[in-house]
Amino acid sequence: MEERGPYYKAPLYLKPYTLIRNESLKIYQRYIMDSKPSKTEIEMLTKQCAPALKKILLVDDDKTFIHLNRAMLKYNDVNCQIDECRNGQEALAYISCTKQLPDVILLDIDMPVMNGLEFLEKFDEHDSRVEQTKVFVLSSSTEQDRVKSRRYNFVKGYFQKPLSDSHIKEILSLF
16 A cells, blocks of 8 residues: 555545535545545545536626636636626527537626626527526626516526625535
């Protein structure tokens, strides 16, 4: 058995996540202390630690908020593909060209060309796969806009800008 010092770094697939189950934690601790886990134990850990979130689409015309949202997602260890569109029309074009819809869309309401509410209406009409995606409206718009966005079953939340740790935890709780 190879010698493991106090600064041993475990492989990425064994990184301890805060939501890891107790039995997985025991396997992880055994790996660090004793011996390697069996192949089935590694497969179980890989399934539990694998991100359920594969793709996020940020729809916002403000480059600062796009950059801030990316930074917050990275800070909260959300490691998935993050794509961006500057308005609703770009987002619809993106969605019509992609085979796999994003798991999450973070949508601003107030944008040029096509605003967020117009996007929600067209997205609902346009794509039969709409239920695969969870939309979160991330805006500083009015209460009236919040009420309008809640008409759609695929809109799972409405957050005030900017994106925060608690918003990200709420999003991840759905996966």
